[in-house]
Amino acid sequence: MVAPIVQELSEEYSGKVNFFKMNTDENPTVPSKFGIRSIPSLLIFKGGELKGTVVGFRPKSDLKKRIDEALV
Amino acid sequence: MDSYDIAIIGGGGAGLTAAVYAARAMRSTIVFEGNVTGGQIATTDTVENFPGFPDGINGFDLAQNILKQAEKFGAQVEYARVEKLERAADGTFVVATESAQYGARSVIVAAGADYNKLGVPGEDAFIGRGVSYCATCDAAFFSGQDVVVVGGGDAAIDEALFTTRYAKSVTIVHRRDTLRASAILQERARANDKIRFTWDTVVERIEGEGGVKQVVLRNVKTGETTVFPAAAVFIFIGQVPNSHLLKGLVDLDAGGHAIVDLQMATAVPGLFVAGDVRTKAARQLISAAGDGATAAISAEHYLASLA
Numbered sequence: 001m002v003a004p005i006v007q008e009l010s011e012e013y014s015g016k017v018n019f020f021k022m023n024t025d026e027n028p029t030v031p032s033k034f035g036i037r038s039i040p041s042l043l044i045f046k047g048g049e050l051k052g053t054v055v056g057f058r059p060k061s062d063l064k065k066r067i068d069e070a071l072v
Numbered sequence: 073m074d075s076y077d078i079a080i081i082g083g084g085g086a087g088l089t090a091a092v093y094a095a096r097a098m099r100s101t102i103v104f105e106g107n108v109t110g111g112q113i114a115t116t117d118t119v120e121n122f123p124g125f126p127d128g129i130n131g132f133d134l135a136q137n138i139l140k141q142a143e144k145f146g147a148q149v150e151y152a153r154v155e156k157l158e159r160a161a162d163g164t165f166v167v168a169t170e171s172a173q174y175g176a177r178s179v180i181v182a183a184g185a186d187y188n189k190l191g192v193p194g195e196d197a198f199i200g201r202g203v204s205y206c207a208t209c210d211a212a213f214f215s216g217q218d219v220v221v222v223g224g225g226d227a228a229i230d231e232a233l234f235t236t237r238y239a240k241s242v243t244i245v246h247r248r249d250t251l252r253a254s255a256i257l258q259e260r261a262r263a264n265d266k267i268r269f270t271w272d273t274v275v276e277r278i279e280g281e282g283g284v285k286q287v288v289l290r291n292v293k294t295g296e297t298t299v300f301p302a303a304a305v306f307i308f309i310g311q312v313p314n315s316h317l318l319k320g321l322v323d324l325d326a327g328g329h330a331i332v333d334l335q336m337a338t339a340v341p342g343l344f345v346a347g348d349v350r351t352k353a354a355r356q357l358i359s360a361a362g363d364g365a366t367a368a369i370s371a372e373h374y375l376a377s378l379a
Contacts, residue, residue: 002108004151025212037213037283037304038200055200057107059153061170 002040005060009067017067044070075175076100078371079167080182081154081317084111085357086347087182088138089364090371094180095145097372102174103142104167106153110135111184112348113357117208117234122357131208134357150174157181157317159340177378178342178371181318181330182364185311185348185355190222194278195307202284207231207306211238214304220245220287222275223308229253229261231306236266243300245270247292270300278305313349325351336367342374 003021010019024031024039034043034050044052044066051070054063078094080087083105094101108114116131125134143149152169157179159165165176187205189195195203204210207221211234219239221232224246230253232242244261249271251258261267270289276297277288287305290297313329315322322338322345323331329351336344346363348355 004109004149008151031213035201035282037202038204038206038210040209041200059106059170060151 002042002057005063006042008060009063012064013067016071046070073166073173073175074102075164075177076102076148077176077375078102078178078180078368079104079165079174079176080180081157081167082111082182082184082314082347082349083109083139083149084182084184084347085113085135085138085360086184086364086367087111087180088135088142089361090180090182090346090368091142091147091364092138092145093365093368094371095142095147097368098146099372099375101142101147102176103147103149104154104169105149105151109139109149115206115208116230119357138361154183154317157321159321159343163341165342178344178374180336180344180346180364180367180371181315181349182346182360182367183314183317183349185313187307188310188312190275190307190309192275192277194280194284198278198280198284198305201282202280202304203278204304204306205308207235210304211235211306214239216240217303218243218301219304219306220275220300220302221306221308222246223310224248224251224253225308225310226253226257228308229257231308232267233257233260233264235306236264239266239304241268242266243268243270243302245273245275245287245289247274248272275305311348311355315349318345318349327351334366335370336363337370342371344370 038055042054077099078101080090080103083103091103113131114135118128119131120128156168165179167174215238218241221244235242272293273289273291276290279286286301315328318330330345331351332345336346344367346367347360
């Protein structure tokens with residue numbers, strides 16, 4: 001449901017940030033590993049390390065801010 | 073600044089239907105959506121009362137279909153939250169998002185409504201960690217666990233029924249001793265072995281560590297409080313209209329809903345309001361869609377009258 005915004009972000013951050021989506025029904029162990037109990041949840045990783053979690057719908061500008069913070 | 077004949081603020085059932093009508097009338101049409109197209113319907117598992125779908129239809133799929141239909145006729149969708157709506161001196165409108173401004177000769181506000189919060193301690197702290205306003209989204213994370221649903225309307229009962237697919241037990245906590253939900257939903261809930269009712273009771277606190285572990289309940293008649301273990305609290309206690317853009321432009325009722333006439337017209341020429349953001353009795357997808365169609369036709373008449 002956040003797909004249209006994430007799609008736009010993936011184009012704007014092309015070459016800098018990779019975007020992935022996961023079906024939580026098909027991969028139940030991964031969400032429980034990260035304590036996810038709500039969708040949509042967006043997790044930001046840098047160098048394999050969790051840098052931030054965004055739960056729920058947020059405006060694009062909020063998401064950009066969170067990604068930019070993680071990029072620094 | 074890009075300009076359009078009709079700008080529609082909100083891409084839920086009302087806004088998307090308005091877009092179908094506006095675009096099909098060959099008016100340049102833009103829809104602004106800050107979250108997810110489909111609005112409340114996007115997170116509804118099964119829509120059973122929309123005419124034409126005898127077996128019901130998934131809410132998200134239905135919303136995507138209406139979106140596709142609107143885009144087929146040329147409506148454009150901008151995924152951005154509208155921050156400001158202003159009427160210019162020449163009678164046209166300026167719609168401002170966080171990054172751009174758009175001109176519009178006519179505007180339909182179909183911004184819908186947001187869920188109400190309980191406003192109790194622990195609620196905000198556990199959002200996304202057991203506190204949820206969307207069982208369709210989050211129920212699957214509580215497989216085999218005990219959960220609480222708060223509310224007594226259609227949304228509460230519908231989502232409680234959905235949650236029984238996963239949860240071990242679903243306890244409906246309601247502040248009265250009767251439900252407001254439609255009879256068919258009540259009947260299904262009472263027939264479901266997993267659903268229990270706790271009447272005349274409100275949630276006083278939500279507690280836990282890392283995630284929700286228990287809720288503190290208070291019986292409103294006896295004043296007695298009890299601790300109820302639960303892994304999740306799903307809250308469905310009504311809505312607040314998203315009418316902040318209309319403040320100062322349009323008359324609002326005591327609940328913040330915009331007051332419009334039967335043509336969805338406001339006192340401001342060219343400004344129309346549709347769906348859950350307006351004063352009305354029925355808050356259903358079909359009535360929202362009806363509002364959207366009416367508003368688009370009214371906007372079309374308004375534009376034709378200018379020529």
